[in-house]
Amino acid sequence: MRNKNITIDGLAQMVQKEFSEVNQKLGxxxxxxxRLDKNDQIIIKRLEGxxxxxxxxxxxxxxxxxxxxxxxxxxxx
Numbered sequence: 119m120r121n122k123n124i125t126i127d128g129l130a131q132m133v134q135k136e137f138s139e140v141n142q143k144l145g146x147x148x149x150x151x152x153r154l155d156k157n158d159q160i161i162i163k164r165l166e167g168x169x170x171x172x173x174x175x176x177x178x179x180x181x182x183x184x185x186x187x188x189x190x191x192x193x194x195x
Contacts (some may be wrong), residue, residue, distance in 0.1 A: 169177075184190075
């Protein structure tokens, strides 16, 4: 490997170039994160009012118990 003479100015330019590239990548990452945040908010709004399966099954069991207590023959489907 051959030995290169690097000046302070040359080193500063190389470092500046690398920082600039990192800054551009971080900018793209920020935009991607913003899109993900927006998509999360859309999903959360769609899930508002949605009942979890376990909650639904518990309520269904309670209805069956009430029907049995009241001797109601309800059609189940």
